[in-house]
Amino acid sequence: MSDYRLTVGLEIHAELNTETKMFCNSKNDTKESRPNVNVCPICLGYPGTLPVINEEAVRKILRLGTALGGELADFTEFDRKNYFYPDIPKGYQISQYKHPLIKGGKLIDVRITRIHLEEDTAKSIHAESGESLLDFNRAGTPLLELVTEPVIHDKETAVKFAKEFQLLISPTYLNISSADMERGEMRVEANISISKDKTLGTKVEVKNLNSFKAVEKAIDFEIKRQTEILEKGGKVTQETRGWNEVKEETFLQRLKEEAHDYRYFPEPDLPKLFIKDTTEFSNKSLKTSLPELPNEKRARYKKDFKLKESDIEIYIREPEWGRLLEEVAETLKDVELIKLSSNYITSDLKKLVPAKSLVEVIRMVSRGEISSRGAKDILKVVEDKGGDPKLVAKENNLIQKSDANELRAVAEKIIKENPEVVLEYKKGKVASLQFLIGQAMKVTRGSGNPQVLKEIFTKII
DSSP states (O other): OTTSEEEEEEEEEEEOOOSBOSSSSSBOOTTOOSTTOSOOTTTTTOTTOOOOOOHHHHHHHHHHHHHTTOEEOSEEOOEEEEOOOTTOTTSEEEEOSSSOSEEOOEETTEEEEEEEEEEOOOEEEEOTTSOEEEETTSTTOEEEEEEEOSOBOSHHHHHHHHHHHHHHHSTTTTOSOOOOTTTTSEEEEEEEEEESSSSOOOOEEEEEEOSHHHHHHHHHHHHHHHHHHHHTTOOOOOEEEEEETTTTEEEEEEEOOOGGGGTOEEOTTSOOEEGGGOGGGSHHHHHHTOOOOHHHHHHHIIIIIOOOHHHHHHHHHOHHHHHHHHHHHHHHOOHHHHHHHHHHHHHTOSSOOOHHHHHHHHHHHHTTSSOHHHHHHHHHHHHHHOOOHHHHHHHTTOSOBOOHHHHHHHHHHHHHHOHHHHHHHHTTOTHHHHHHHHHHHHHTTTOBOHHHHHHHHHHHO
16 A cells, blocks of 8 residues: 555535424434334425425534534525435435535544535335335435545544544534434445545545444555555546445445436525525624534643643543533642542543532642542542542541651561562662552551651661
8 A cells, every 4th residue: 555645535424403304394303213203295205395494404504614614605505416216206305516505614624625405315124025115204304414625645534534523513512413323313425546646546435334443444445445456457446335344345336426417406496595694694693602612622621721632532522521620620720630630530430429529539639638549449439429528538547647656667567577678679679669658558548648658668778
């Protein structure tokens, strides 16, 4: 592969989590297991029916475009994308072609070409008996399609982009889609090509990528497949390929269609949209509706709290932990103590504890009242049973002992029991001192002040 340059462009589809479908009042419920329940004459494609645009779906896409720094359309319209397949009984899909809602934008430095709205198709179910059945619950669901520029040159960036986009549109942030890939609420397609220079090779589109691992493996497979073709003097064919999860390989579905194959033309049953004339679609309204976005939060946590990137990602992707940290930080107002709190949150807590309990534990550590080991033990009790950290510390004999006379007696006992370790320390093995301190901490059940113990051991030896 070293002789070839990989280029990937992604197309991502995600079902919007609106109450109703894109062009009718049928319920939009991706969790409905009964087939053909949430349907009506419009999403079933009955002749003579008239679609109506879902305003909330349009607003969600405009908010997404605003978050990505894209250009929001002043004018937009819907188009008919004509093709025959059993899952679209009208013989066409209502989509957008020349005038998408969003042009441009960027996410993790990957440039975006466009984002547009369309309706989803019905779901085909192929039974073992050989029959093919159709479930129209999904038909007409609002579906966004995002297309990136062909600017991705490694599989890691492709996966990172897809993960970041899923996070952005999730209920945690923009609340545009549940984006569950296992349920088909978000689907990724990769346009993959290789070449020996910076020109683009022949594009192969791979569909049915329903996991991030599948995206990664499909890119690897296509690099290998296309390289073998070119090395044998052949030409890569522009085509659409599927992904076989079991065999972990792509397979030919059809030769790639061009835009003219779909005979796009403006949808005559839907009005044109003039975005700037709608007050709630104004830039000001859309911007004020945005929450703090993942990248903004990353930058703030790094600047204000000086946290490690790996810890920051936990708070970005698991907001309940982020809220705990924010509450603790609001009370402590000290960067070093906030960093200490983060260490306990990310390393020791399995479930949430009250912020005031964690604050009290951190303050006890900072005052030297309990050791780090003692703090972990207290948090475990609070996590499992609740309770006041100070009482827990007293009841479990975790208040740190700093009395030199009391700790000296412990140190003398440890020295007497470990003459070989003492000798090693005298010969220059620094780690031996830590062993002795550790033994003393065991004897005191973690309540001995390690700094005081260190001073006592050093002085005696």
